[in-house]
Every structure is written in C-alpha cells, then in structure tokens.
Amino acid sequence: QKEVEQDPGPLSVPEGAIVSLNCTYSNSAFQYFMWYRQYSRKGPELLMYTYSSGNKEDGRFTAQVDKSSKYISLFIRDSQPSDSATYLCAMRKGNNRLAFGKGNQVVVIP
C-alpha cells in the first residue's frame, strides 16, 4: 500500500467554482500535513500547513484534516485562472522526511 494516495486528475473547473482536492494516507503516525502549489517548470510553493484535525483557512484556501479517517483535503473557493497548477499533498514522517502525493493537476477555465 502506498504511503500517500492522490488522484492525479486532471481536474477542470469553470472560473468561480470551488475546487476540492483530496489525499489519503496509510500511516497513522503522520502528524504534519502540507499542501504545495506547483506551476509548470517551477518549484513547489507552500500553501497550507496544518497539524490538528479540523479546518484551517487562509483567504480562499481551506485545508481540512481528518486523522481518524487518514484523509486530508484542500478547498479553493472562487477559483481563478491563476489557480491553474499542480497541487501536491505532503505529510511528515520520521526524521524530517516528507511523504508526497503524486500531485493533482487543476485547470480553471475562464
């Protein structure tokens, strides 16, 4: 079983729609959860960083963690064409190492 499962998509939505992205993980020892946004030919940029189960909001972005179900989500409200990118989930395992999902490509259509 893979450590982190993330549906690669692509996911196409009209401008203004809500984007919903998900990752599941297998190891209940994972504690810190991250979402990164990666534009083409660029490095990943940290979007959200959470620890506890529950929701964390930052502007149009909401990160949700459900540790009991080993499931994390990222929601993007009022999506814009500039949100078109690949979104990577990541979670900390031992020794400062991260386990990454494969990334989910999102296209926001004007």
Place this chain on the structure above:
Amino acid sequence: DGGITQSPKYLFRKEGQNVTLSCEQNLNHDAMYWYRQDPGQGLRLIYYSQIVNDFQKGDIAEGYSVSREKKESFPLTVTSAQKNPTAFYLCASSMGYSNQPQHFGDGTRLSIL
C-alpha cells in the same frame, strides 16, 4: 530576499559525464534536501542533510552524490552511474526542528544529449 537558488535552470549531460547541480539558501535553514521529480511519479528523495558535514541517503541515492561543507550550500552530483538521469531536480530546505515545513527552489531540468 531570502530564498533557495538552484542553478542552472537547464543542464545537458553527455554519456559518461558527471554533472553538478547547485543549491544555495540564505534562509539560515539547518536541513537541506534533494528530490527528483518525474512525470506521474511525484517527488522522490535522493539525499538529505540535517547539519553541516553530515548527510543521509534517501530512497533513490544510487548514481548520485552530495556534499555539505557549508550550511548555505548542498550541491548534488549526478554521476555516470545514474543511467536514467533525465528529470526535474528540486532542492529544499527547512529549519532544523522536525515540525517545520520544507521550502523549495525552482529546480534544475537535466536532459541527456
């Protein structure tokens, strides 16, 4: 501006040649990492270093080597033993504390001539 600088952006390797990718950070981070990104495979850890003069192998270290002589710098050498080096290479860094996130540079794309 604080950040992570990777150079060059594009690099070409001839058969049998070793090439070195540069990674420099001015964030005063203790830990640095090298990842390889291939289409459809996500990020895979090559090497990481938590302090100067110390580093550990990641999941795919074969055919690669690193050094960590300065806190700011963590160069990666792709040796001729790496038979499939074409990929996007990403360097990251983080504070030494285990609950701090990693931050990434903008990558180097390596191709074979």
